Amino acid sequence: QLVESGGGSVQAGGSLRLSCSYSGFTYSSNCMGWFRQSPGKERERVATIARDSSRVNYADSVKGRFTISRDITKNAVVLQMSSLKPEDTAIYYCAAARVGGGSCLPPPGENDIDSWGQGTQVTVS
Secondary structure (H helix, E strand, C coil): EEECCCCCCCCCCCEEEEEEEEEEHHCCCCEEEEEECCCCCCCEEEEECCCCCCCEEEEECCCCCEEEEECCCCCCCCEEECCCCCCHEEEEEEECCHHHCCCCCCCCCCCHEEEECEEEEEECC
């Protein structure tokens, strides 16, 4: 089970921190990541992190603004978002993928995801 927290509303230029808690037994060996979906748009990959944090990947639209990290001691994946823009407004989903043995190589697409969180709304105005 993946449980997201930390969404909300913020003004443009602000910051938000999303967290995804997961069962260590089930997901510690998975590639983990964040996807997002805006109204009328397809769900897109935002960032991924390998099971050992050795590899991270970001969508071009968030590079330099978002940082993904993994806290193994807390069984959580964090997405730190800064310099937020209105176009970042979306529902953000935590995701886990076994493909590639948790290496995130290549970064998983939507069809590679084995488990999804319930989603958390991020609104930037």
